[in-house]
Amino acid sequence: MSKLPNIGTSIFTVMSKMAVEYNAINLSQGFPNFPVDERLTDIVAQLAKENVHQYLPMAGYTPLLSKIAALVEKSYGRIIQPESEILVTAGATEGIFASIQALVQMNDEVIILDPSYDCYEAPVLLSNAIPVRVALNDDYTPNWTRIEKACSSKTKMIIINNPHNPTGKILTQTDFEALEKLLLKFPNIVLLSDEVYEYITFEKKHLSAHTRTNLLNRCIMVSSFGKTFHVTGWKVGYLIAPEYLMTEIKKVHQFLVFSVNSISQVAISNYLDFVSVDEIGGFYQKKRDYFRELLQTSRFELMPSEGTYFQVASYAAISNENDVDFCKRLIIEHGVAAIPISTFYADRKDLHLIRFCFAKDNATLEEAAQKLCAI
Ligand code: PMP
Numbered sequence: 001m002s003k004l005p006n007i008g009t010s011i012f013t014v015m016s017k018m019a020v021e022y023n024a025i026n027l028s029q030g031f032p033n034f035p036v037d038e039r040l041t042d043i044v045a046q047l048a049k050e051n052v053h054q055y056l057p058m059a060g061y062t063p064l065l066s067k068i069a070a071l072v073e074k075s076y077g078r079i080i081q082p083e084s085e086i087l088v089t090a091g092a093t094e095g096i097f098a099s100i101q102a103l104v105q106m107n108d109e110v111i112i113l114d115p116s117y118d119c120y121e122a123p124v125l126l127s128n129a130i131p132v133r134v135a136l137n138d139d140y141t142p143n144w145t146r147i148e149k150a151c152s153s154k155t156k157m158i159i160i161n162n163p164h165n166p167t168g169k170i171l172t173q174t175d176f177e178a179l180e181k182l183l184l185k186f187p188n189i190v191l192l193s194d195e196v197y198e199y200i201t202f203e204k205k206h207l208s209a210h211t212r213t214n215l216l217n218r219c220i221m222v223s224s225f226g227k228t229f230h231v232t233g234w235k236v237g238y239l240i241a242p243e244y245l246m247t248e249i250k251k252v253h254q255f256l257v258f259s260v261n262s263i264s265q266v267a268i269s270n271y272l273d274f275v276s277v278d279e280i281g282g283f284y285q286k287k288r289d290y291f292r293e294l295l296q297t298s299r300f301e302l303m304p305s306e307g308t309y310f311q312v313a314s315y316a317a318i319s320n321e322n323d324v325d326f327c328k329r330l331i332i333e334h335g336v337a338a339i340p341i342s343t344f345y346a347d348r349k350d351l352h353l354i355r356f357c358f359a360k361d362n363a364t365l366e367e368a369a370q371k372l373c374a375i
């Protein structure tokens, strides 16, 4: 009998596979298609010849832990302890999985805000716990009244994703105040804050949950070097959490992977000596603006995108089909792959929204836009 009877193949896998099959431009799964910084690939080439091929410490390469602490201090002014409050993980996905497995017990409830990224629900189900899906407002802001109504003594965890995949929405100061007020009423709830796009923000500034005095004692923050350094395939991320939570998470991590692959950890650590994360927001803001400009004459209606490298668009003016069928037809008939937004919800099949990834070189964006404008 299946332990996950209702979980199928990830939509990102399905759409990327179809894009290859039909030779379509792949704006579905989120990954950059441009070359990685040569300074980083040079480090890797050099490291491959050195003796960095064996296990690293379970919690992460020691210099990398210190450099993450330095990055956090530079970005947010918060001082964290590298040995006890940081864990290098095999991508954010493993960090999320380990956190949920470590902290969520049988019959606990975990609040997931829809639309939600797809890696939260399975680890909750595998803990024999209950995912409670609460919809965001129509403008994708959190509905704190609705979230509070869903909270009870059974609630163990609330998962937030900021900046938000797929909508690009960023939480505001007012959101955090509401969240803090809510968590004061429920002292046992742990906050899992997925911030893999923390450095990919545009006009608005990113507020990080673990830097809030009222939250830091119960917050696990998740990040991913895959997003920050355009190396999604390396699967290197990290967690920041208070020691009492981290001790439990490390118990799971040590038997999931023990330690994360050595070359990429050492490479990122060396790269952090001279690279800055300050430019990535501006870099993707230009891509967002260019892509939006290219689509101006199309029949797609573009939603705001405040961060991430995703653009949500309505195709209501083009078709009445459901978004999964529309995406399939978009690949087969028009040669462009996108992600249907209904797959980010527990039970919404009535949407006419799709997500494009604009982390692509300009030629790809231009070619895709030409096809999209012709529909
Ligand atoms: N959370 C969100 C919101 C994501 O979009 C992604 C993926 N791309 C992840 C987590 C997983 O990150 P990683 O590839 O580092 O495991």
Ligand code: GLN
Binding pocket: 010, 012, 013, 028, 029, 030, 031, 165
């Ligand atoms: N996070 C990526 C996205 O949203 C997908 C990563 C994956 O395929 N697991 O497109």
